[in-house]
Amino acid sequence: MVFKTFGWNGFELKVPKDWDMSIDRGGFDKGYIRLDGLKFPRLEVSWEQYKEDKVKPLNDIVEAAKKHLRKKDKNVRFIGKDRSIRIYRHPAKRIRWRIDGDEGYLIIWYCDKSQRLYRLQIFFKQDEYWSFKNVITEILKSFKCHVGGNLYTWTALDFTLKLPKIFRLEHRIYKVGKIALLFESKDSAIFINRIGMANVVLSEKYDDDLRKLLEEEHLPDIRKRFKIPKFKRVRRFSDERHEGFIMTTSYKSGIFMPKEFFVKTRVWTCEPSNKIYAVTMVIRKGSEAEKMRSRLERLLFSICP
Amino acid sequence: MKIPEALSKLFGRKKARAPPSIDRDVVLGLVPIRNPAIEWRRYKSGEVAIIVTVKRRGLMARIDKGEKKKKIILDKMGSHVWNLCDGEHTFGDIVEDLVKTYKMHRREAELSLASYFDTLMKKGLISFIPGKLSTLRERGEVKQETPQT
Numbered sequence: 001m002v003f004k005t006f007g008w009n010g011f012e013l014k015v016p017k018d019w020d021m022s023i024d025r026g027g028f029d030k031g032y033i034r035l036d037g038l039k040f041p042r043l044e045v046s047w048e049q050y051k052e053d054k055v056k057p058l059n060d061i062v063e064a065a066k067k068h069l070r071k072k073d074k075n076v077r078f079i080g081k082d083r084s085i086r087i088y089r090h091p092a093k094r095i096r097w098r099i100d101g102d103e104g105y106l107i108i109w110y111c112d113k114s115q116r117l118y119r120l121q122i123f124f125k126q127d128e129y130w131s132f133k134n135v136i137t138e139i140l141k142s143f144k145c146h147v148g149g150n151l152y153t154w155t156a157l158d159f160t161l162k163l164p165k166i167f168r169l170e171h172r173i174y175k176v177g178k179i180a181l182l183f184e185s186k187d188s189a190i191f192i193n194r195i196g197m198a199n200v201v202l203s204e205k206y207d208d209d210l211r212k213l214l215e216e217e218h219l220p221d222i223r224k225r226f227k228i229p230k231f232k233r234v235r236r237f238s239d240e241r242h243e244g245f246i247m248t249t250s251y252k253s254g255i256f257m258p259k260e261f262f263v264k265t266r267v268w269t270c271e272p273s274n275k276i277y278a279v280t281m282v283i284r285k286g287s288e289a290e291k292m293r294s295r296l297e298r299l300l301f302s303i304c305p
Numbered sequence: 306m307k308i309p310e311a312l313s314k315l316f317g318r319k320k321a322r323a324p325p326s327i328d329r330d331v332v333l334g335l336v337p338i339r340n341p342a343i344e345w346r347r348y349k350s351g352e353v354a355i356i357v358t359v360k361r362r363g364l365m366a367r368i369d370k371g372e373k374k375k376k377i378i379l380d381k382m383g384s385h386v387w388n389l390c391d392g393e394h395t396f397g398d399i400v401e402d403l404v405k406t407y408k409m410h411r412r413e414a415e416l417s418l419a420s421y422f423d424t425l426m427k428k429g430l431i432s433f434i435p436g437k438l439s440t441l442r443e444r445g446e447v448k449q450e451t452p453q454t
Contacts, residue, residue, distance in 0.1 A: 020412050038411075039329050157410045176417040177409070197407045200382050274408035 003138060007153025007160070008033055008045075009169065010114060014142035015043065016135060020157055028168050043139065044121040055110050055117060062093045062108055065119070069106075073099050087118075088145050101126045105136060113146035151299075156181065158273075159194050161303050164295070173221070177201070180221055187284035188292060189226065190300065193218045195276040198269050202276070210244060210276070214267045218278040226282055227251055228263055237268075242304070244268025250285070260285040262293065270304035277304050333397035335433040337390040337422060343430055345387075353384035355430060382407065386421060390431055392438030396422075 003014040008021070009028050015035060019042050023034040035043040062082055069076045076099050083094040085107070092109030107120045122139060124132045147153070151162040154169070156179050167183040167190065177196040183189065195201060195217060206212040211234075222228055231247035238244070247265045252258040262285055267278040279300045283289050339345070344356040355377045361369060379387055385406070389399050396418070403414040425431040434441065 018411075020410075022412075157412065176413050176420070196409055196413060197382070200380070200407065204380055272408075 001135065003142075004155075005142075005153060005160070006035070006155045007147075008155065009047070010116075010147060010152055010165075011045070011047070011118075012142075012144040012147055012153050013045075014138055019043065021155070024172065024174075027170075041123055043123070044119075046119045047116045049115055050110070050117050051115060052110075052112055058091065058093045058108060058110070061117070062095060065106060065108060066095065069097055075099050079103075085140070087120075087140060087143050090145065098126060103129065107140070109145070111145040116145065118145055154181070158305075159303070161192070162299055163190065164299075171225075178217075182221075182225070187286070188296075189282040190296065191218075191222045191278075191280040191282075192300070192303070193221070193276075193278040195278075196274070198271075198274045198276045202269070210267055210269065213276065214245070214265070214278055218265075218267065218280070222280055222282075226261075226263075227253060228280075228282070231263075231265065241271050242268045243271075262289060264293070264297075266301055268304075273305055275304065279303070332419075333395065333400070335396050335435065336392055336394065336437055337396065337399070337425075337431050338392040338434055338438065339387070339390050340430055340432060347384070347388070351381065351384055353379045353387045355379065355387075357428070357430075383421065386418065390425075392434065395437070 002017040004017045006013055006015045006019075006021075008024070009031055016037065019035045019037050021033055022036040022041070023032070025032045030048045032044070032046040034041055066078065076097050079096040079098055085092050085094050087107065087109050088111070090109045090111050092107050094105060094107045097104050097106065103124055103126050105120075105122045107122075108118070110117050120139075120143070122136055124136075147165075150164055152165055152167075154161050154163060156172075156174070159179060163183060164185075166185040167188075168185070169181060170184045171180075171182040173180040179192075179194045181192045183192075195213075202208050202210070202213065206216070219228065229249055229251050231249045233248045235246045236244075237246060244267050245265075247267075249263045250260060251263065252260050262283050263280065264283075265278065265280040267276070269276050281293065281296050281300070283293055283296075345353060346356075347353050357375045357377060359373045359375050360366070361373055382403075386399060386403075389402060394402070400411065400414045400418055403409050403418065404411055407414075409417075422431065426433075
């Protein structure tokens with residue numbers, strides 16, 4: 001089976017290639033995601049930040065989880081004893097439950113590095129247990145609840161990017177043919193838009209004008225949050241597979257102590273994937289701004305496959 | 306019957322019945338087919354126009370009792386899918402086609418196609434049959450030829 005790396009809100013794991021995120025709730029401190037296979041839900045991850053001294057013992061949490069499962073469905077059966085395992089070097093508890101023909105593994109552990117309590121659930125059919133076992137092993141083996149280095153991975157459908165750890169996902173839009181993600185840090189923001197079916201959308205809605213698409217699809221979402229004026233400089237670029245524009249401007253925000261922000265937008269069509277990507281960076285001008293700008297450009301302007 | 310159950314049956318609220326769930330494989334195996342009574346034409350540009358008869362309502366219906374014809378022009382993708390609703394392509398085949406032709410993500414293709422078919426179904430423009438038309442004809446389950454437009 002082919003696996004892919006999936007990353008979200010500070011954790012990473014390997015999942016089968018055809019599993020994709022179908023539910024995403026919450027944020028960095030507390031959240032929940034569900035990944036679905038082609039036929040039914042396969043994996044749930046929920047996380048919540050706790051200080052180490054505030055976390056209840058694992059056994060108590062597991063008992064509470066069992067109680068919750070019993071309350072949810074009276075037919076639930078727990079198979080075997082609760083197992084003690086290790087996830088990314090952290091002690092964890094694993095329980096296996098069965099409701100009619102459906103089974104699941106529930107794994108709970110506390111990561112002291114990220115100060116988060118994780119709850120991972122993997123679903124499978126009773127009769128597919130043996131064929132599915134290597135998938136469970138791979139997921140548990142690859143789960144990184146605290147990621148080293150300076151970057152976090154973010155995966156939404158076929159779209160993966162790496163961003164510095166200071167950025168938090170603040171807003172997202174998932175529509176058929178459109179994914180928009182807004183990341184913010186203290187002094188900067190990144191807005192990414194991925195629009196599918198580029199050939200149809202461009203020709204039917206925007207007369208093959210990429211700038212028109214930018215004005216109507218990408219910028220209105222950003223202007224709700226930032227005071228981005230008209231772009232002062234526009235430069236066209238193209239290579240073998242990509243064609244688009246790079247636009248820059250700057251603006252000031254605040255009355256008594258105005259802060260100056262640099263804005264750069266790059267919009268391009270990627271022919272091999274038939275997608276349009278639009279990326280806007282808003283960076284506060286300062287001593288570190290240039291370093292941050294070049295770092296983000298390296299990470300973001302090559303996101304298409 | 307136990308007392309609490311009987312009481313809840315008497316005084317309890319009726320729970321809304323959840324719609325029956327259909328297996329994904331079954332849905333992917335269904336074959337969409339155009340309503341043979343629907344008039345439609347294909348333009349040179351590839352776009353498809355569907356002519357729908359609309360009954361007049363309200364005051365207009367009293368003045369003019371005749372029916373009004375309305376033209377629905379499908380976009381490029383909609384027309385492409387409409388052409389594939391010939392009774393020979395399953396839902397799954399059309400999803401595959403969209404993934405290949407428009408390089409869509411499979412999940413996106415399935416969702417958009419399901420919602421498009423839902424709209425067409427509500428308007429009575431298409432229907433679903435359990436197998437490909439040619440297979441059903443071979444089995445003798447379909448006797449009449451569908452009129453070609």
